[in-house]
Amino acid sequence: MNKKIGFTCAYTPVPLIEAAGFSPFRIFPESKAPDQAGHLLHDNLCPHVKKVLNRALADDLPGLEGMVFINSCDSMRRLADAWHEARPDDRTILLDLPSGINNLSLDFLSKEYERLAKTLFKWNNESFSPEIIPEIKPEIELDKIKDKIATWNLLAASVKKIEEKMSLDYFPGIASALQQIINTAATDSTDKALAMAQKKIEPKEPAKAGKSPVFIFGNLLFDPKVYDLFEEWNVHVTASDFCTTSRFITPVDTRTDNNIFRSLADSYLKQTPCARTMDTAKPGSIAQRIVQRAKESNAKGVIGFILKFCDPYLARIPMIRQALQKESIPFIMLEGDCTMGSMGQQQTRIEAFTEMLGV
Amino acid sequence: MMYEHFDNAVKGITEKLNQDPEGINARKKYALELSKLGKKLYSKDENIAWCGVTAPFDLLGSMGVTSCFVEFVGAILSSTQTAGLFLEEAEDSGFATDSCAYHRAVMGAVLKNAMPEPDFIIGTSSPCTAGLAIVENFANQYKKDFFILNVPQNYTKDAVKFLAAQIEEMTSFVSDHTKRPLSKEKLGIALDYFNRSSQLLKDIYDLAKTKPSPVDNKFLKDFGTVMALLMGTQQGVDICRAFKDELNHRIKTGRHHASKEKIRLMWIQNRIQYPFPINEMLDDLGARLVVDELNDVTWEPMDPDKPFESIAKRMISIPYSMDTSERIRHMQDLALAYRIDGAINPCHWGCRQGTGPRGLISKGLKDINVPVLNLEIDCVDSRNLAKGQIETRVEAFIEMLS
Ligand code: SF4
Ligand code: SF4
Numbered sequence: 176m177n178k179k180i181g182f183t184c185a186y187t188p189v190p191l192i193e194a195a196g197f198s199p200f201r202i203f204p205e206s207k208a209p210d211q212a213g214h215l216l217h218d219n220l221c222p223h224v225k226k227v228l229n230r231a232l233a234d235d236l237p238g239l240e241g242m243v244f245i246n247s248c249d250s251m252r253r254l255a256d257a258w259h260e261a262r263p264d265d266r267t268i269l270l271d272l273p274s275g276i277n278n279l280s281l282d283f284l285s286k287e288y289e290r291l292a293k294t295l296f297k298w299n300n301e302s303f304s305p306e307i308i309p310e311i312k313p314e315i316e317l318d319k320i321k322d323k324i325a326t327w328n329l330l331a332a333s334v335k336k337i338e339e340k341m342s343l344d345y346f347p348g349i350a351s352a353l354q355q356i357i358n359t360a361a362t363d364s365t366d367k368a369l370a371m372a373q374k375k376i377e378p379k380e381p382a383k384a385g386k387s388p389v390f391i392f393g394n395l396l397f398d399p400k401v402y403d404l405f406e407e408w409n410v411h412v413t414a415s416d417f418c419t420t421s422r423f424i425t426p427v428d429t430r431t432d433n434n435i436f437r438s439l440a441d442s443y444l445k446q447t448p449c450a451r452t453m454d455t456a457k458p459g460s461i462a463q464r465i466v467q468r469a470k471e472s473n474a475k476g477v478i479g480f481i482l483k484f485c486d487p488y489l490a491r492i493p494m495i496r497q498a499l500q501k502e503s504i505p506f507i508m509l510e511g512d513c514t515m516g517s518m519g520q521q522q523t524r525i526e527a528f529t530e531m532l533g534v
Numbered sequence: 535m536m537y538e539h540f541d542n543a544v545k546g547i548t549e550k551l552n553q554d555p556e557g558i559n560a561r562k563k564y565a566l567e568l569s570k571l572g573k574k575l576y577s578k579d580e581n582i583a584w585c586g587v588t589a590p591f592d593l594l595g596s597m598g599v600t601s602c603f604v605e606f607v608g609a610i611l612s613s614t615q616t617a618g619l620f621l622e623e624a625e626d627s628g629f630a631t632d633s634c635a636y637h638r639a640v641m642g643a644v645l646k647n648a649m650p651e652p653d654f655i656i657g658t659s660s661p662c663t664a665g666l667a668i669v670e671n672f673a674n675q676y677k678k679d680f681f682i683l684n685v686p687q688n689y690t691k692d693a694v695k696f697l698a699a700q701i702e703e704m705t706s707f708v709s710d711h712t713k714r715p716l717s718k719e720k721l722g723i724a725l726d727y728f729n730r731s732s733q734l735l736k737d738i739y740d741l742a743k744t745k746p747s748p749v750d751n752k753f754l755k756d757f758g759t760v761m762a763l764l765m766g767t768q769q770g771v772d773i774c775r776a777f778k779d780e781l782n783h784r785i786k787t788g789r790h791h792a793s794k795e796k797i798r799l800m801w802i803q804n805r806i807q808y809p810f811p812i813n814e815m816l817d818d819l820g821a822r823l824v825v826d827e828l829n830d831v832t833w834e835p836m837d838p839d840k841p842f843e844s845i846a847k848r849m850i851s852i853p854y855s856m857d858t859s860e861r862i863r864h865m866q867d868l869a870l871a872y873r874i875d876g877a878i879n880p881c882h883w884g885c886r887q888g889t890g891p892r893g894l895i896s897k898g899l900k901d902i903n904v905p906v907l908n909l910e911i912d913c914v915d916s917r918n919l920a921k922g923q924i925e926t927r928v929e930a931f932i933e934m935l936s
Binding site for chain 1: 630657659663667671680684686688696700703859884891893
């Protein structure tokens with residue numbers, strides 16, 4: 176089994192981790208680890224960061240060869256800071272991630288991704304033969320990265336096909352199966368995830384009627400069981416926008432630039448549209464994107480699952496609400512920690528919402 | 535309403551200063567200049583830019599733009615005890631009560647049309663993601679053009695180059711809106727004022743280190759952050775000089791409050807903005823706030839031949855942009871230089887950036903034997919203030935230090 180590299184944010188390019196010979200291990204904020212994050216950080220940080228830190232403090236993690244942090248928001252920055260205290264022996268790297276999308280940002284991010292690649296290759300070489308650091312052979316490394324990106328893109332294409340089916344019809348169990356595929360890519364391997372995805376492109380069961388088509392969005396929703404619950408509660412998830420669902424599998428358009436890192440930067444900054452990244456030419460465009468995605472996926476309503484204390488999302492909710500209202504698309508926002516544990520409390524509201532939407 | 539507030543303040547302070555033309559009156563002169571800035575922002579006949587906290591106000595000023603960080607308005611609303619109305623407006627419109635009240639108050643003011651419309655908006659990723667999110671809301675609400683300065687956290691050559699290039703690009707963005715090109719000469723003058731102000735700031739902070747310290751608990755309140763709005767101007771230099779003169783005068787005449795100094799304290803991040811008698815309370819207990827975390831000169835002098843690079847380095851160097859370990863190192867240096875006995879961290883509710891690393895900061899200062907009092911307080915929103923509880927904790931802390 177490959178050695179693992181831990182990471183927490185969807186702006187971490189998995190193909191780089193795999194090209195360097197590691198397995199990706201996205202640390203999800205789910206664990207029975209006791210709540211100790213408050214010793215290092217304030218309690219008003221998002222549950223994502225606190226729970227991941229709880230895992231680190233309780234050693235509820237597999238062996239990690241290193242950690243990749245992204246300076247994506249204040250809470251993530253603080254997580255990187257606290258990690259040094261929680262696990263001082265870990266090798267870590269923090270990448271700066273620009274907030275606006277323009278040429279300068281893309282150039283800078285491409286250098287950051289290159290720095291990540293170099294660091295990962297170095298980490299692997301060092302741990303193979305600590306005494307002799309083998310000569311870096313850039314062409315071989317670039318070829319490896321291109322290979323991994325090619326597989327990643329196949330996975331992205333398969334995921335897209337599954338999503339297209341989901342938006343047209345309700346196939347019981349497909350949303351949960353898709354989540355399992357994405358989690359496999361995040362915590363195990365792209366190859367395995369791709370094999371799983373290819374089997375799911377053609378649904379085994381026929382489509383069914385009788386559920387309310389809903390588009391869901393927010394920060395993280397990663398437990399496949401949550402999607403089964405939604406079905407029980409009369410929800411047909413037509414599409415979703417979380418950094419743990421399909422937006423995590425960002426396809427990388429290698430035709431945009433000869434420099435592979437610039438292609439990665441282009442693809443991730445433009446296509447992983449978490450609320451923390453902004454298109455300065457269109458302030459508030461996140462609201463339009465959610466309206467558009469809801470419409471494209473034939474949803475009748477929208478549910479937002481937002482983590483408590485998440486500034487990037489919470490500050491955009493009023494504009495999202497307004498944009499949906501303008502289009503007469505019903506919307507509810509549920510605030511919580513987005514794990515199975517907190518989901519039970521949302522049942523009544525979700526059922527009432529779908530009842531109001533009808534089928 | 536805000537225009538009247540600043541206008542009255544300008545008139546009132548000018549009158550007082552005229553009554554005492556020979557006096558040094560540093561804080562009055564400072565308040566006067568800030569009120570004049572406020573009046574300009576609300577006067578409708580200036581080129582206005584609403585910005586993030588770390589924007590290069592000296593550069594913007596040299597381009598004829600009146601600019602200010604939006605949190606300044608949040609602080610003014612709080613200090614005039616009018617924030618409640620605006621906080622409610624923002625909350626009714628869906629802005630979370632768990633968010634930073636500086637931003638919530640100013641967003642409420644935007645929604646109530648109590649803010650002057652800017653010509654354009656310049657966001658900065660330092661200090662916080664929340665600040666950037668709020669200025670995006672501004673841009674969306676006013677339908678105004680929006681520019682972001684991404685301030686990297688890693689202090690590397692590439693990071694400085696990246697930020698410097700953005701600052702240069704920002705000048706084209708500004709010129710496009712004002713139809714005035716950047717004048718190297720005017721920028722050179724602004725940077726010269728900035729450098730002279732920086733040197734005076736260093737002198738001021740050195741004087742504050744004296745034991746007993748000539749500062750009183752209010753004297754340098756939020757000075758480092760707010761002075762950035764004025765430092766590229768002659769007025770900024772004059773104010774700094776007045777502060778320096780006043781400290782020297784206090785030391786020379788021994789007429790400062792230092793006689794009561796038993797305990798020396800550091801204040802972490804921002805002060806409480808609404809009227810709350812913590813300064814008086816500390817005074818009564820013989821404790822003096824001799825240093826604020828953000829009152830420091832962390833940058834080299836600006837080089838007029840490399841203006842963008844100099845400004846970029848300055849922006850990355852300030853505590854707002856630092857990672858926590860560096861921020862702690864900076865606090866430790868201040869703690870030793872000012873010979874403090876303890877520190878107060880107000881833990882402003884909703885601030886992930888400054889308050890976020892609460893435990894790490896306590897530990898970092900404990901490592902050099904400086905105890906920290908973590909107060910859980912909202913520095914802007916006084917609606918849920920547990921006054922008695924805070925007083926008890928402050929008293930107990932000072933007693934423990936004594
Ligand atoms: S919500 Fe955004 S910033 Fe946070 S982990 Fe996900 S992609 Fe990264
Ligand atoms: S974007 Fe929000 S949820 Fe995601 S890590 Fe940052 S604060 Fe947490």
